[in-house]
Amino acid sequence: MxxxxxxxxxxxxxxxxxxxxxxxxxxxxxxxxxxxxxxxxxxxxxxxxxxxxxxxxxxxxxxxxxxxxxxxxxxxxxxxxxxxxxxxxxxxxxxxxxxxxxxxxxxxxxxxxxxxxxxxxxxxxxxxxxxxxxxxxxxxxxxLLLGMFWFQGKLSERIWRPFYNTLARIKQFDLSHNASLNLEQPTINEFRELNQVLQKMADKMQHDYRNLKEFTENASHEMQTPLALINAKVEQLIQSEKLTNQQTHWIDGIYQASRRMSRLNQGLLLLAKIENRQFADVQPVDLTDELIQRLMDVEEILLHKHIKTTIELEAPFQTLLPPLLAESLLNNLVSNAIRHNQSGGCIQVRSSAHQLQLSNTGLELQTDPETLFKRFKKESGEHESVGLGLAIVKLICDTYQLSVTYQYEAGMHTLTLEKVHQV
Amino acid sequence: MKVLIVEDEQGLAESITDYMAKEGYVCEVSATFRDADERIYLYNYDCVIVDLTLPDGDGLQLIQNLKRLIATTGVIIISARNALEDKLKGLEIGSDDYLSKPFHLSELNARVKSLLRRRQFGGHTEIRFGNIQVVPNTRMVYINGQPTPLSRKEYDLLLYFLSNVDIVLTKASIAEHLWGDNIDSADSLDMVYSHIKNLRRKLLSKGADDYVQSVYGIGYKFGLR
Structure with a gap:
């Protein structure tokens, strides 16, 4: 109320x-x-x-x-x-x-x-x-009663107006944008103080957020070179003829770990870049066509896992995205649909002008579907993935006026992309 | 063949040098922009491997300087910045290839070889190993002079092996070479196995020797036994 x-x-x-x-x-x-x-x-x-x-x-x-x-x-x-x-x-x-x-x-x-x-x-x-x-x-x-009532209403509205203005501003405030909160300075002391406190908090939050983002980005950058070094040294090490099976096994462990780290890093870097809106070249992209293309690229994997693909094409789903992110979005969707699929399962693509659905067979989620799009959330027992794929999908969608939703029904996981109509 | 490696991370430069030296290249290392700039003025290289982030300058600038001097030198960028703009800018100013860190030495080696083949013989060359003959221009493979049809991936796989003879290749590096960086699922490793099996079967059926060896737990090696 x-x-x-x-x-x-x-x-x-x-x-x-x-x-x-x-x-x-x-x-x-x-x-x-x-x-x-x-x-x-x-x-x-x-x-x-x-x-x-x-x-x-x-x-x-x-x-x-x-x-x-x-x-x-x-x-x-x-x-x-x-x-x-x-x-x-x-x-x-x-x-x-x-x-x-x-x-x-x-x-x-x-x-x-x-x-x-x-x-x-x-x-x-x-x-x-x-x-x-x-x-x-x-x-x-x-x-008198009605008059007072009317007067009171008018008065409250007038007195509380700065409060509602502030509220509206805060609602529109987006931490990830660079725009400052910029609250006005009302004449009522309490509201002015409120605004000052909020302004201070928002500035601090923005500052911390930027710092954190920069840190993630820098850390990820700086980590790539040592990782390259580890990879290179491991590659040299395995050329040695004298390795025992046990040693090879250990080396393989190091190698796998460094590769995972590097993938993780790349994922985090990509997330940071999307958040920083470093992809400016938005272009019209036919996601349906690209998705089918992508599925054809991984045809061998699908064959290998005996996964059937069905496509129901009503109309192409077109949207505006930077091409690189469109690629990343679809790669993640496709990898996801393959990784969580089962042998002999299927992948379904349903496309219309306003939505694009990608469904795959698979066991029901053990984790809460709510957390599906969160970073580092993955199904237990999954070691290959770093748990950033769907977080990237979500962030791309959020950033470029798309919505992504998840449903599970009759053994099918479905991710739906839809255009968000801007108000 | 002379290769200049411009990389400020000493350990990495060392690894690349060792790896390339085994392949018979003469390698020189520059850790700074100034040193590298000087070298490209003084000497002639067949290929330059450039890290974009140098302590005292931008690798892209170095490439521009190099291209003004000798346009025929092959350039491969290795960078920790996996940025599309860098990639495009690099290709625009005349570099031939772009690898983002971390990369596989075997991949770098394959790219350098492919680059030198294109540069030096305009692609009109063939690769021979034992009784296998590959013509990159037409993507044809002959065994004992007999044409042997291979699928696209099998051909890529064979060429990757031929670029890294006697080198243990990890399954992951093969998977990445064949399917790119985006397929990271465990399935791709199984697929590497099945592709290698198919390739081996085709080669053997045409009478080639068995050059592919499996290295326990880690990958494969192509070479004479």
Whole structure:
């Protein structure tokens, strides 16, 4: 959930609760005030009534009490002598409607007999007042709430804008490119500090990354000559006639190791070069055609391993690549398809305008397919390969707007190359 | 045949010299650009083997200087920089071949021989060994004067052997010579075995002597027993 949406939601819920509470409180206060007013008037009337009784010592409905109804009934002498306020509804005799009244009930002795007296006062006007006041308050509060909500949204958006800018920049930031992060300097202290820290981190990362890359490259370069030396010396050594089988075996060990190292080195160098984008001459390449060519080149190996090749050509898969990398990409794919194949297996090429698939039979991976494209990941028991082939494939694809994916289904490993449409 | 080896790594220069000397070449070594530059002014070489990264200069510059003096000298670049631009630049300014380090001495030897054959006789030469006769120009092989058809790889294999007579060749160097650097699977070693078997069978069937010997655990050797 977005930060602004989250704060807006919390703010909204909080305001709503506060709003409801306020509305309820205002309603209660207004109501209390009105009741207070009505009741004090009822008390005044009670006093009037009592005064009238004292002087006349008798009661009859006279036009003196026009506004209010006064109901006098004879009461049981045992009833409590206590005055009580209560709400009651009385049917209006003209329009047959229930009208709210406030009623004061008390007991009065008229002519020596205890009577129950109920004085009522209509609340209809008061209710109207309560309604009007409450409605006005509700409207005002509602407008205030919405206004605050809108204002808050605008404010947050404005305040957080530098943060979102920074976020966007970081998302686009690519360590392997030489472009610096280049964050702006917002006026808000916290964000400025954040940007400064991020900038520093990014610069450091880029610097370290470059150093590491340079180191790999230099180390690989420098290693080629000693390796050449080892190779040469081994070659001279094996010319000796006096070697025992055991010694030959040892020498072969040294030789194999140095060859592996040299392949490893070349792989790392190639990776470093691709990362440095040292291959500039991008050209349109028909990968399908090249792949078939490549498979024909290794025909002897395929024959030797009894691997059948089938090609389903719908349309050629064409893309833009430096020719040298296209070659490397296909070499690695083909070697991979052969190396992990089994005797009597097959290799399938499926090509259409938007994707190129190379499938080969083989045992299921023992390692996690996720790590397949990582450097130095290889199936256990594989000594010949150095584990860089698919890492090179992946890097070439990533660098030149291709995607490569792996599936395993029904004994077939499939690598699919697809064009990535740039947004 | 005089060969100049321009290589600053002393051990490697030594190995190349030893190897080439066995093949009957007269070898001289230069470890620096200046020394090499001086030598190519003073002497005449049939072939120059140049390392591109020299402590005091660029091998490519040396080749340019050499080509201005004597255009017919064969040039082979050996470099730790396996860069295509270097390769193309080298070929453009007149070098004949490019080997990236590490390489096999037997491969270097085969390339030097092939280069000298092309340079000196315009390719109009034939290689004879025992009762085998090879005409590189037409890629034909004759045994006791009888034409013997070989597959492309078998022919390459035979020529590689003939360039490295009496030298133990590792299976890996043969595989690399035949299929290039890109096939590194264990299968290629099996294939070397089967190609050698086929070649041997074809040669023997035409009445050639058995020149191919297997050297336990490491490779093969071509030569008179």
């Amino acid at each position: 977005k930060l602004l949406a989250q704060t807006n939601r919390i703010y909204f819920i909080f305001s709503l609760v506060l709003y409801l509470l306020t509305a309820f409180a205002i309603y209660q206060i207004v109501r209390l005030l009105i009741y207070d007013e009505v009741e004090s008037r009822l008390k005044v009337e009670k006093r009037d009534f009592e005064a009238y009784i004292r002087t006349h010592n008798n009661w009859s409905s006279i036009p003196y009490f026009v506004e209010n109804k006064i109901e006098v009934t004879r009461a049981e002498p045992t009833t409590q002598v206590k005055e009580v306020f209560s709400d009651t509804l009385i049917l209006n005799r003209y329009d047959n409607e229930l009208i709210p009244f406030r009623q004061l009930t008390f007991y009065e002795s008229i002519d020596g007999v205890i009577h129950r007296v109920a004085i009522r006062k209509s609340l209809i006007q008061s209710y109207r007042l309560i309604e009007a006041v409450s409605l006005t308050m509700v409207l005002f509060l509602g407008v």
